[in-house]
Amino acid sequence: MSDLIWLSEAQMRRIEPHFPLSHGVPRVDDRRIISGIIFVIRNGLRWRDAPAEYGPPKTIYNRFIRWSRMGVFNRIFAALSAEGGKPDQLMIDATHLKAHRTAASLLKKGLFPDVSGAPKAA
Numbered sequence: 287m288s289d290l291i292w293l294s295e296a297q298m299r300r301i302e303p304h305f306p307l308s309h310g311v312p313r314v315d316d317r318r319i320i321s322g323i324i325f326v327i328r329n330g331l332r333w334r335d336a337p338a339e340y341g342p343p344k345t346i347y348n349r350f351i352r353w354s355r356m357g358v359f360n361r362i363f364a365a366l367s368a369e370g371g372k373p374d375q376l377m378i379d380a381t382h383l384k385a386h387r388t389a390a391s392l393l394k395k396g397l398f399p400d401v402s403g404a405p406k407a408a
Contacts, residue, residue: 290339291325293317304361306353314345322346 293301298317305316313319322340326333333347340346353359 290321290337291328292321293324300366301362304358304365306356306358314341314349319346319349323350 298320301320302316318339318341322336323346325331325340326336326346333350334343336343336346
C-alpha cells in the first residue's frame with residue numbers, strides 16, 4: 287500500500303516528550319504505532335482494517351485507548367497548538383452525525399425532552 291502515513295523523525299522528536307514512561311517491558315515501536323493510529327483515524331477505518339505494515343491492529347487499538355485515557359494525545363495537541371501562535375485563518379468542521387430512524391420516536395415516547403416549545407401533536 288503506497289499511501290501509508292509515516293511520521294518523520296523530526297515529527298517524532300516534537301511529540302516524544304509527551305509520551306508516558308515505559309515501565310518494565312519496552313514498548314513496541316512508537317513511530318509505527320502512532321503512524322498506524324493516524325492512518326486509521328484519518329481514513330475512517332475500523333481498527334482491524336489497519337494495514338499490516340503498522341503492526342497488529344490490537345496493539346494499535348490498545349495504545350490508542352490507553353493513551354487517550356491517560357490524556358497523552360490531549361497534551362500533544364495542546365503543546366503543538368501552543369507553539370503556533372495566533373492562526374491566520376480558522377476552519378469550521380463540517381462533521382455531522384446521522385440519527386437512526388428510530389430516533390424520531392424517542393420524543394413521542396417521552397425518552398427525549400422536548401425543548402422546542404412547539405405544540406404537541408395529538
